[in-house]
Amino acid sequence: MNKSNLWSLRLGFSSKQASEIEKLGIAPFVQKSISASFTNDMPSFLNDDPKTLAELRELRLSIKNTTSDEQKKILKKQIKNAAELKKWWLDKMQQEAFPLREKMVCFWHNHFVSTSQKVKVNYWIYQQNYLLRENAFGNFKQLTKVMIQTNAMVRYLDNVDNKKDKINENLSRELLELFTLGIGNYTEDDIKNGARALAGLGLGEMDATYRKFQEDNSDKTYFGKTGNWKADDLVDLIFQQKNIPYLITRKILKWFIYDNPSEDLVTYYGDYFRKMNFEIAPLLTKIATEEYPKDTAGSKIKDPLVYLFQMIDELNIEDINTTLITFFLKQQGMDLFNQPNVKGWDGGNSWLTSQIYLQRNNVADLLCNGRNISRKTFDKTLEEGEQPNVVLEKIKVTIDFDKNGNNKKIISELSNRTLFKVNDSMQKDMENLLKYDFDAKEENANYGVLRLFNYIAKTPEYQLI
Incomplete structure (x- = not known):
């Protein structure tokens, strides 16, 4: 595979940027991608959705005091807007001239997991997506501070139930296990005392906030240091630990290049990451620049986004239904805003089970024959060999090739x-x-x-x- 095509897929979702990589070179391309302008405006369909706690209470009160038909109507609108949010993000992924930022937003989205199904407030899910876009290439330490203090996160990881007289350890545990250090680099006491430091951090009007009568203001010992620690203090102490860079550099290498990166590479880039004070932009530039010359093709299974967007690009499809893309992703196990658990999508071999491979082949048949994806393509109720009773929408498909070639x-x-x-x-x-x-x-x-x-x-x- 041509290197420019390979790295266009890795640093985006299709081969659209291949010519730009060839023209600029990999390091300038990454720099241009990082500095490219982007929009972060709230989509209009969220205008009437509750955004503050006061608005959420008002909505719940109106639901309580209205008819069952009206309640269904309100609930249906919330579900519809959750689906619209997925489509809105997919459009951004496809429309950006330099989609590396959206690729990184998707990475962080799968690192700091908060699902729509549990959070149930569309604006809070959008707010997290907004913050990830703003900080996609920024400082990992600062991003960690921001993300654990969002309304979406404190609700998703049950910190709303964490009070000084009734401790819930979920957020404290995942802060260490999944967000920063990884298993084996902390103690159970660190989890317990971290939970005490996070006690009372609950829902706020726009961001999570400490509640005076629920927080624990006594001293706690965390990684050997004692004080009346709060959320920001915990992150500061975590980032002083020896093994802090390696969990995230391993995940970044897996996201972009290798399903099974070597520990030598993880350590090498992790040590550089620490030296750069946990800034993401120089880390990504170094990884791309140093891995580009190597023969690394075939080291990673395409995720469903890359699989489908590459196919749409190759077939020059302009009118594919975004709703059907969201359905395809869900069936492939990559439901945006709804990962299966707090660990996020596993990636690697999970992207190529026998069922997923069969679904991909069915989609290839449809699109290459000028037929749009249908929900029936994935209908599990169909018997083997049975054809879905549906008229498939025709779409225009063409493929680029040398008209003078043999x-x-x-x-x-x-x-x-x-x-x-x-x-x-x-x-x-x-x-x-x-x-x-x-x-x-x-x-x-x-x-x-x-x-x-x-x-x-x-x-x-x-x-x-």
């Missing part, structure tokens, strides 16, 4: 864009599909190349980057 040149062109390797058997199969007498200038040549791409898209090698 069959081998076109096969090579598509392979270089999409496959990390091609063995003799695959080459033979592709030449059987696009035979030696293929005329690229014929009126129906596009259909022949689409059949070739459909074959490519269903190979195991296509699932890797």
Whole structure:
């Protein structure tokens, strides 16, 4: 696979930025991606959703005092807006000229998990997404302070139930285990005393806030230091620990390049991260610059976003239904704003179970044949071999190829864009599909190349980057 295509997929969601990487070089491309302007305006469909505690109480009171039909109507609107929020974010991912920021927002979204299903306030979920976008390339330590003090997080990890006379350890535990240090780098006493320091941190009008009669103002010992610690103090003490950089550098390497990064690389980049005072921008630049020259293609399974957005880009599809994209992602196990648990999506092999692979192949068949994705594509109630009783919407699909090329040149062109390797058997199969007498200038040549791409898209090698 051409390096520019490979790294366009890794630093975005498709091959759209490949030419820009070739033109600029990898380090300037990353710098340009980091400094690119972006919008962070609240979507209009959230205008009437509650944003403060006062507005939330007012909504709940109105629900309590209205008819059952009106209650259903209000609830239906909240559910609809949760779905609209997913579509809004997907549009941002597709529309950005330099989508690395959205790729990083998605990374942080899967690191500091708070799900829509549990939080149940759309604005708080949007607010987290907003903060992640603002701080995507900023300071990890500062971002950690911000994220554990959002309304979404204190609700999701039950810190609303954490009071000085009734301690809940969820947020304290995940702050150490999943957000910063990882298992084995703290004690149970650190968790208990951290929970005491977080006691009383509950829902606020716009952000989480301490409640005077629920917080614990006694001294606590945390990582060997004693004081009347609060949320910011905990993060400061955590970031003094020896192993603080390595959990996050391992996760970043997994997100962008390797499903199984070596511990040597994790340590190497972690030590640099510490030296850079936990600034994300220089870390990403260093990783991309130093890993780019290496032969790393095929080291990571594509997540569903990359799989589908690459296919949409290759097929030049302009009118795919965003609602169907959200459904595809959910069926593939990558439901935005609704990870299966606080650990987030596992990634790696979980992106390529036999069922997920079959779904991907079905989608490839549909799109390459000019049919839109249908919910029926994934209907588990259908018997094996049974065709869904649905008329599939036609869409325009075309594929870019050299109109002056012969069959081998076109096969090579598509392979270089999409496959990390091609063995003799695959080459033979592709030449059987696009035979030696293929005329690229014929009126129906596009259909022949689409059949070739459909074959490519269903190979195991296509699932890797």
